[in-house]
Amino acid sequence: MTEPRPDLFAPAPGYLAACTMGLPMRSTVEALRADLDRWSSGRAGPVAYGAVVEEARAAFARLARVDVGRVAIASQTSAMVAVLAASVPDGAEVLVPTGDFSSIVYPFVVQEARGVRVRSVPLDELAGSVGPDTHLVAWSAVQSATGEVADDAAVVAAAARHGALTLCDLTQAAGVRPVDASRYDASVTHAYKWLCCPRGVAFLTLGERLQRMTVPAQAGWYAGDDVWGSCYGPEMRLAADARAFDVSPAWQAWAGALPALRTFAGLDADETWAHAAGTGDALCARLGIEAQGRAIVTWADPDGRDQRLLGDAGLVVSGRAGRVRVAFHLWNDESDVEAVAAALGR
Structure with a gap:
């Protein structure tokens, strides 16, 4: 599995929702703070x-x-x-x-x-x-x-x-x-x-x-x-x-x-996809479901039970159309896979 790039981001353990909203890079946070300083001092x-x-x-x-x-x-x-x-x-x-x-x-x-x-x-x-x-x-x-x-x-x-x-x-x-x-x-x-x-x-x-x-x-x-x-x-x-x-x-x-x-x-987009989809398939294997080959792993959750369990464990996921969504990006790794499995009692 291709290595993640957590160095680009500030720590956000358990964040599995890039499909809803990405996390800012450290460089983005720095740029926004610098821009706010320029604006507030009249230099923007x-x-x-x-x-x-x-x-x-x-x-x-x-x-x-x-x-x-x-x-x-x-x-x-x-x-x-x-x-x-x-x-x-x-x-x-x-x-x-x-x-x-x-x-x-x-x-x-x-x-x-x-x-x-x-x-x-x-x-x-x-x-x-x-x-x-x-x-x-x-x-x-x-x-x-x-x-x-x-x-x-x-x-x-x-x-x-x-x-x-x-x-x-x-x-x-x-x-x-x-x-x-x-x-x-x-x-x-x-x-x-x-x-x-x-x-x-x-x-x-x-x-x-x-x-x-x-x-x-x-x-x-x-x-x-x-x-x-x-x-x-x-x-x-x-x-x-x-x-x-x-x-x-x-x-x-x-x-x-x-x-x-x-x-x-x-960045090499092929490497990013290999990491994200590979981590997704690692979760599928851990949960005993068919590999999906995707960065967004979903399964049926019509009553929202699994989404609630994941949320109660401090994991940020999302639900759409009667399915729970777990998304993997560059800040995620196999520790997130284990956290999902533990929250679901698998």
């Missing part, structure tokens, strides 16, 4: 924050394997998905997995009033369900409720055969497993989970094909080709690349995000 300013945002954008581009000009900054994934959903043609079909996270589904559902058809199928049937009427396929690379990993290659190939667009939510993948956003027409990622950033830091990647078809409905001053020349209307020249879809950043959050994004961009 928008221009300096803008430079931080651009460094963070570039770090995410490296991590996601896309050109930096294809990355837009955001605060929430659902808001960026809503922009894409608003440009889906009337009457078009959008295909999604049943039970996927609402941020990747609801923005399309609310477009049904103008004839957009949202069709849901089980995740393992997603690729086979793409057809000639499918305008766009939207799915999460890793399912929030179950930790199940989508057959990404099959979905992308099926969409290509039928000329359908692709939108992948990488929120539960980026930071813990390898991702390649260049494979999709669009991807969305909120960085507060496995990328361990403050909440309010998110990304949209956009290919040229989909960018041409999409209206940047949230355009504001930060979407201009010259940000500081776009403060007042009505004349405006939008950025030519994905920055046309930028929303103005929540400055303090980005100050904390930059060191984390730099770190993850420099």
Whole structure:
């Protein structure tokens, strides 16, 4: 099993909930404290924050394997998905997995009033369900409720055969497993989970094909080709690349995000996944359940009993859709596996 990296984080024994909210790196805590000092002394300013945002954008581009000009900054994934959903043609079909996270589904559902058809199928049937009427396929690379990993290659190939667009939510993948956003027409990622950033830091990647078809409905001053020349209307020249879809950043959050994004961009994502999924399988073996090969280990817990037992033992886990979720990241190791087993009396 690949070694964990607890040195990057402050001690937080029993924290098994990266799928809900990541822990801050030591460098993020230091950056936020330094930023608070600068702000409180009147030495912070928008221009300096803008430079931080651009460094963070570039770090995410490296991590996601896309050109930096294809990355837009955001605060929430659902808001960026809503922009894409608003440009889906009337009457078009959008295909999604049943039970996927609402941020990747609801923005399309609310477009049904103008004839957009949202069709849901089980995740393992997603690729086979793409057809000639499918305008766009939207799915999460890793399912929030179950930790199940989508057959990404099959979905992308099926969409290509039928000329359908692709939108992948990488929120539960980026930071813990390898991702390649260049494979999709669009991807969305909120960085507060496995990328361990403050909440309010998110990304949209956009290919040229989909960018041409999409209206940047949230355009504001930060979407201009010259940000500081776009403060007042009505004349405006939008950025030519994905920055046309930028929303103005929540400055303090980005100050904390930059060191984390730099770190993850420099880590070997295959090694991170080997550690997280390997620790997950060690838990499965300890509990006598089938190995899942995932960073998020889940099992049926309809009455919440196991989640309560784990909580009573001081372990931080989560529950979704009648299942308990135990998530492993770089700060976790086999001592957490033993703690879970002991709390459950196994």
